[in-house]
Amino acid sequence: MNPIDYNKYTATVIVWLLLLTMPFWLPAIGGYSELGTRVVVLGLAAMSLNFLLGYTGVLSFGHAAYFGLGAYGVGLTIRYLVPSTGVGIVAGTLIGTIAGAIIGPMIVRLRGVYFAMVTIAFGQVFFFIAFRWHSVTGGDDGLTDWSRMPINLGFTTIDIQHDARAFYYLVLVVFAIAVGAMAWILRSPFGRTLIAIRENERRARFLGIPVDQHIWIAWTISCCFVSVAGALYALLNNFVDPRALYWTQSGDFVIMAVLGGMRSFWGPLLGAAIFVVLQDYLSSQTQNWMSFVGLFFVLVVLFFPRGVLGIIKRKVAS
Amino acid sequence: MSLLRVENVSKQFGSLIAVNGVSMNVEPGELRAVIGPNGAGKTTFFNLISGFLTPTAGRVTFDNEDITHMLPARRVWKGIARTFQITEVFPELSVRENLRVPVEVAAGHRLSPWLSADDDGEIRARVTDLMDMSGLADKADRLVGELSHGDQRATEIMMALALKPRLLLLDEPTAGMGDQETYDIAQLIRKLHKDQSLTIVLIEHDMRVVFHLADRIMVLAEGAMLAEGTPKEIAANETVQAAYLGKAAA
Amino acid sequence: MTQLILFNVFNGLIVGAFYALMALGLSLIMNLSGVINFAHGGFLAVGAYLAYSLIPYIGFWGGLIVAPFLTAFIGLIVERVLIRRLYGRDPLYSLLLTFGLAFMFEDGTRFIWGAQSLPYQVPGWLLSPLSSELFFLTGYRLFMVLIVAIAVIGLFLILGRTRLGIRIRAGTLDLETVSVLGVNVRILRNLNFGLGIYLAGLAGVLAAGMLGLQPTIGSSLIMPSFVAIIVGGLGSLPGTLLGGLLIGVASGITTVFFPSATEAVMYVMMAAVLLVRPHGLLGEEGRF
Numbered sequence: 001m002n003p004i005d006y007n008k009y010t011a012t013v014i015v016w017l018l019l020l021t022m023p024f025w026l027p028a029i030g031g032y033s034e035l036g037t038r039v040v041v042l043g044l045a046a047m048s049l050n051f052l053l054g055y056t057g058v059l060s061f062g063h064a065a066y067f068g069l070g071a072y073g074v075g076l077t078i079r080y081l082v083p084s085t086g087v088g089i090v091a092g093t094l095i096g097t098i099a100g101a102i103i104g105p106m107i108v109r110l111r112g113v114y115f116a117m118v119t120i121a122f123g124q125v126f127f128f129i130a131f132r133w134h135s136v137t138g139g140d141d142g143l144t145d146w147s148r149m150p151i152n153l154g155f156t157t158i159d160i161q162h163d164a165r166a167f168y169y170l171v172l173v174v175f176a177i178a179v180g181a182m183a184w185i186l187r188s189p190f191g192r193t194l195i196a197i198r199e200n201e202r203r204a205r206f207l208g209i210p211v212d213q214h215i216w217i218a219w220t221i222s223c224c225f226v227s228v229a230g231a232l233y234a235l236l237n238n239f240v241d242p243r244a245l246y247w248t249q250s251g252d253f254v255i256m257a258v259l260g261g262m263r264s265f266w267g268p269l270l271g272a273a274i275f276v277v278l279q280d281y282l283s284s285q286t287q288n289w290m291s292f293v294g295l296f297f298v299l300v301v302l303f304f305p306r307g308v309l310g311i312i313k314r315k316v317a318s
Numbered sequence: 319m320s321l322l323r324v325e326n327v328s329k330q331f332g333s334l335i336a337v338n339g340v341s342m343n344v345e346p347g348e349l350r351a352v353i354g355p356n357g358a359g360k361t362t363f364f365n366l367i368s369g370f371l372t373p374t375a376g377r378v379t380f381d382n383e384d385i386t387h388m389l390p391a392r393r394v395w396k397g398i399a400r401t402f403q404i405t406e407v408f409p410e411l412s413v414r415e416n417l418r419v420p421v422e423v424a425a426g427h428r429l430s431p432w433l434s435a436d437d438d439g440e441i442r443a444r445v446t447d448l449m450d451m452s453g454l455a456d457k458a459d460r461l462v463g464e465l466s467h468g469d470q471r472a473t474e475i476m477m478a479l480a481l482k483p484r485l486l487l488l489d490e491p492t493a494g495m496g497d498q499e500t501y502d503i504a505q506l507i508r509k510l511h512k513d514q515s516l517t518i519v520l521i522e523h524d525m526r527v528v529f530h531l532a533d534r535i536m537v538l539a540e541g542a543m544l545a546e547g548t549p550k551e552i553a554a555n556e557t558v559q560a561a562y563l564g565k566a567a568a
Numbered sequence: 569m570t571q572l573i574l575f576n577v578f579n580g581l582i583v584g585a586f587y588a589l590m591a592l593g594l595s596l597i598m599n600l601s602g603v604i605n606f607a608h609g610g611f612l613a614v615g616a617y618l619a620y621s622l623i624p625y626i627g628f629w630g631g632l633i634v635a636p637f638l639t640a641f642i643g644l645i646v647e648r649v650l651i652r653r654l655y656g657r658d659p660l661y662s663l664l665l666t667f668g669l670a671f672m673f674e675d676g677t678r679f680i681w682g683a684q685s686l687p688y689q690v691p692g693w694l695l696s697p698l699s700s701e702l703f704f705l706t707g708y709r710l711f712m713v714l715i716v717a718i719a720v721i722g723l724f725l726i727l728g729r730t731r732l733g734i735r736i737r738a739g740t741l742d743l744e745t746v747s748v749l750g751v752n753v754r755i756l757r758n759l760n761f762g763l764g765i766y767l768a769g770l771a772g773v774l775a776a777g778m779l780g781l782q783p784t785i786g787s788s789l790i791m792p793s794f795v796a797i798i799v800g801g802l803g804s805l806p807g808t809l810l811g812g813l814l815i816g817v818a819s820g821i822t823t824v825f826f827p828s829a830t831e832a833v834m835y836v837m838m839a840a841v842l843l844v845r846p847h848g849l850l851g852e853e854g855r856f
Contacts, residue, residue, distance in 0.1 A: 053660070059659065059660055059663070061663065105843075106839055106842040106843055106846075107842070109846045110802075110846065112602075112659050113598060113602060113603070113604050113659045113663070114798075114802050116604060116659070116663060117604055117794050117797070117798065118798055118838075118842070120791070120794060121791060121794045121795050121798060121835065121838060122835065122838075122839070124791050124831075124835060125832060125835040125836075125839075128831040128832045128835070129832065132828045132829075132831070132832070133828070247791070248671075251606075251664070251667045254660070254663075254664060254667075255664060255667075258660070258664060288675050288678075288679055290671050290672075290674065290675035291671065291672050291675040291676060291679070293668075293671055294667075294668040294669060294670070294671030294672035294673075294675065295668065295672060296668070297664050297665065297667055297668025297669075297671065298650065298665055298668040298669065298672075300664070301654070301661045301664050301665045301668070302650075302653065302665075305657070305661055
């Protein structure tokens, strides 16, 4: 095993150990169980975004839309159709993925800031639907009167409704599946074409890679994973409102990815942890937490553009 | 039967005519050099063949198929590979990974979510072959962005070759190189041409390389074809000497 | 019914004029510097609130003239201190920075002027309808259209006739050549940013009179401005103007027949345009 592979292996083991034991040590350092679940859920969203941002080199600023669709998907399914957590997650994921796949062809020809702009603008469509379609979505007040359902495995029932720890582990299982799939794809020949596009789009195109098509597929995959995260987010809160779809939420995902380190697989998860804890703290301390979050964005851009893991990597390398 | 047939292609940017009614036929196994002073439209001409640009007039046929308006990636699948005047590689990937991408594309795996152990073995072997052929084997795990200019050029040529092309387009392969590097690249091109009877079209400024390698030479000036023939004929051509070689010598 | 439609078309035109004014500023900055200025809405709000605070001292007209310049001045400083550092880096970073600034502006205005809606004084004679037939044609609305028209014509004159404008346009096409020709690109980008922010400030002052003053006034106008740019054509200023007016009118008409789709209609238009012309109505292929 060469040193780089060894480092990656060690990092993966450490991350999983921390995640698996989180409910046991988090309260000891002043956290609460819901906070840990939020880190994992938003971490998944940021990692999904980073699949595009860090590995394909495509700047999406509209991922909140698909996150929110996943959230509404699960909420609406449980509220109106089938009172089942599992079916809800699947439905939410499907809705987000299909929406992404449909929007994809309209945006894949654009690049850079223009891609960012169009993805944000499209995201707003879903925001306004959720906002305006009051009779179904509850509009600005959000979708209420539903909650996550116990999971019936036949031989036993897991009460994720009242047992916060059980819910955390359910979220962790879904997280593991999604993250495992992502890592798998990135190591595949298709994944290598994405990294090739990030590295040099022109070269990739003239090596016989139809770049637009590959970006479309990567975009759809990324939307799929982020809608899984959205579904989990709604289950966590037993509630969805249009803010989950709003463009500022997309910005949060991007800053998480950048803060943790876009070029590393686990970076966005670390970024999400820092961001969630910071936001939680600020909003409990001051009314003007938005200013501080804004200032935080500015400081990250000016002083930590490579992210925490990017800096650590550099230190290790030198 | 010509492998590549370019018929009267023109490319106009606004009021500027970069390429004006140029035709060229390249036979299988031929090594053709395209020369001309700066701004003669050589790179634009190349871009019309590789699909980077589409011509405003004229036709490009490859292996009897009209490819004038075909997307670049499709042209690659048909067997046209190219390099660029300014090296285009994947700088933050290793030499091995740089070569692996085109090898997998050529093997039809660009969309594969996994590889069988057999396929994986074949691909690794092919990557190793390519590195051995170009003397890059001892730098296999170095990042390409950290290699010397000459090695980056060689990597780019091998990436194009990894596609198993039937026609290789090289845009100034020796640009910016010292004598030793120029010699090495010229030897590599010669080897590809002779050993694999690969059809090559190259743009080149270094006349030693051109006259050493080319079977035939085409001269462009101000977007139009000035002359075409064997190296001997071109060397003896008075128009060419006046318009180009004379200037270069002065 | 006809009157209702006319009313809404006219209303849409005015709203569209705002979008266009905003979007022109955004476009200017994006085309020359490659920066999506998320804080544009924040600058608009600053312009509006500055005018509000100045009016008691220098009157409505004074506010209308001074506030946009003050806003532009703040813009010059922000560009000089923060945004300039990010040119030539991945556009991601300037996006995140202006995004953070947008948060700070919105929260800052809320902190200084309060979260509640503030009354904005417009001279009485501007508020009366011109005729009872066309009750909606108040003087203020016509006045706004007039000011926007003057601003837009002024902008195109500056870009077409002045040395600064010609340099901005040349820089948009090929910044490297312009720099080689001896133009100071740093100053050019700075002034161009200021010009864009001036338009945002002006839009803010005008919008306050129509929409009322609240901290979210900027963020509610920025998305439609993005859509205006995309619909009109990326990289094209006349396209941006056209896009703004088009989506404004389309929203106006939709209000009559299908009020709940008022906001959504512009996004539907955007999707349609992107499908048929990926680079927008007046955009050029291959500019990016």
